[in-house]
Amino acid sequence: MNLRDPDSMNxxxxxxxxxxxxxxxxxxxxxxxxxxxxxxSADTTSFLYYSASSVxxxxxxxxxxxxxxxxxxxxxxxxxxxxxIILIATPVTRVAISVFLFAAEKDDLYVLVTAIVLxxxxxxxxxxxxxxxxxx
Amino acid sequence: MIVIxxxxxxFFSSIFxxxxxxxxxxxxGVVIVPVLTLLLGVDIxxxxxxxxxxxxxxxxxxxxxYVKDKLTNLRVGMFLELATTSGAIAGAAIAAYVNSxxxxxxxxIILLIALAPTAMKLGEDIPKSPELKGLSKRLNLKGSYxxxxxxxxxxxxxxxxxxxxxxxxxxxxxxxxxxxxxxxKVLSMDYAMKLPxxxxxxxxxxxxxxxxxxxxxxxxARGDVNPLIVAPVAVGILIGAAIGARLLVKARNPTIRKIFAIVLxxxxxxxxxxxxxxxx
Numbered sequence: 001m002n003l004r005d006p007d008s009m010n011x012x013x014x015x016x017x018x019x020x021x022x023x024x025x026x027x028x029x030x031x032x033x034x035x036x037x038x039x040x041s042a043d044t045t046s047f048l049y050y051s052a053s054s055v056x057x058x059x060x061x062x063x064x065x066x067x068x069x070x071x072x073x074x075x076x077x078x079x080x081x082x083x084x085i086i087l088i089a090t091p092v093t094r095v096a097i098s099v100f101l102f103a104a105e106k107d108d109l110y111v112l113v114t115a116i117v118l119x120x121x122x123x124x125x126x127x128x129x130x131x132x133x134x135x136x
Numbered sequence: 137m138i139v140i141x142x143x144x145x146x147f148f149s150s151i152f153x154x155x156x157x158x159x160x161x162x163x164x165g166v167v168i169v170p171v172l173t174l175l176l177g178v179d180i181x182x183x184x185x186x187x188x189x190x191x192x193x194x195x196x197x198x199x200x201x202y203v204k205d206k207l208t209n210l211r212v213g214m215f216l217e218l219a220t221t222s223g224a225i226a227g228a229a230i231a232a233y234v235n236s237x238x239x240x241x242x243x244x245i246i247l248l249i250a251l252a253p254t255a256m257k258l259g260e261d262i263p264k265s266p267e268l269k270g271l272s273k274r275l276n277l278k279g280s281y282x283x284x285x286x287x288x289x290x291x292x293x294x295x296x297x298x299x300x301x302x303x304x305x306x307x308x309x310x311x312x313x314x315x316x317x318x319x320x321k322v323l324s325m326d327y328a329m330k331l332p333x334x335x336x337x338x339x340x341x342x343x344x345x346x347x348x349x350x351x352x353x354x355x356x357a358r359g360d361v362n363p364l365i366v367a368p369v370a371v372g373i374l375i376g377a378a379i380g381a382r383l384l385v386k387a388r389n390p391t392i393r394k395i396f397a398i399v400l401x402x403x404x405x406x407x408x409x410x411x412x413x414x415x416x
Contacts, residue, residue, distance in 0.1 A: 009210065010203050010204055010206055010210070011204065013199075013203050013210065014199075014200045014201070014203040014204035015200070017196045017197075017199050017200040017203065018200035020196055021193065021196050021197045021200065021374050024370065024374075025370065025371055025374050028367050028370050028371055029371060031363070031367060032143075032367050032368075032371070035364075035367075045139055047362070047364045048139070048142065048178060048182075048362070048364060048365065049179070050178070050179030050181050050182050050362075076363075077363040077364070080363035080364075080366070080367045081361075081363050083367075083370065084189055084361060084363070084366055084370060087189065087192055087193060087196070087370055088189075088192055088349055088352045088356075090192070090196045090345070091192060091195065091196055091345035091346045091348075091349045092346075092349055094196075094345075094346075095214075095217075095346060098210075098214060107276075109274075109275070110211060110214060110215075110276075113214055113215055113218060114214050116218060117214060117217045117218055117221055117346070120218075120221040120222055120225065120350070121221055121346060121349060121350055123225070124221060124224060124225050124228070124350040124351065124353065125349060125350060125352060125353035126353055128225065128228060128229075128353060128354060129353045129354050129356075129357035133229055133232070134228050134229060134231075134354055
């Protein structure tokens, strides 16, 4: 594929998005299947209830270490979370790859525009959760 | 078992949300939030966490088709994402100092008012394309696509500054209220920038995934993204978005505008009711 051809950008971005959603859906379905195979032994009804008194809420892992240990034991919720993280990462990957696609087209203005969007996006996703002012 | 029924209802509602969300460029949160809070009795925090996942799913799921068919204008989308991402960060930072109920009320009323110009343009197929000049020319904000009846449409965007301003507002609303604010994005591209309706809704659809991802970190860290709730949403919404994308490609612009007007009215009413404490 010739990346200098303006049409190739549509193909690459389209494929990145499709790949992301297909992998994400497959991992979530795997998690649901695992949940179904275990649900004879566990009642999951209580997992649907939100409790403001226990922060973070609920019975599921939200830290990376908890996620990894959950994945090792094939925990259904950890699998679903992995699928959701892949889904959230899909538009971010799309922005990151666009920086290189605009560079291949030698469109410096849009390399800059997309790089700023990527920086703002990563700041918002990864940094703001640790700044107290954002926890209204 | 209660949970099975819950998952099945949520799965089918998500397919429905994905179909309409991908056609009008709003992302499906408009459907998912009331289904979860009103029908299934789930807390609003979990509902917003699920809505974020629904928006990202609709966006990425449908955009893969729209981008390949060249309906989405990538440069318009990327340029405007500058405004939506910075607006989202600013909105999240000031959320503590803003009365979100009052804001939702104002936003709902603005959407209701926006129905009037939408209704007046209801039959419009392709807007008269303005000349490409000034900032639009420097930013290369033009494009072309093929209609299902074989017409090749070439268009230019106008007033990028006004579009950018609309997107800052849309981004701030996302950060403040935890919504995708696709309605505001479509309206900005449709009225300010004079893009064809299909280009507006598919470019909004392309952008809302980034806006939602920008706030996903905060909701995730708070524990609002509940795997049991988001699993059927993620799968259902992706199926719905794939169906919706195929429908949009074949649909005519006036049809899309009519569906948009209906969804806009519902979103406005939902926003107003939520702010008055009826829905949430």
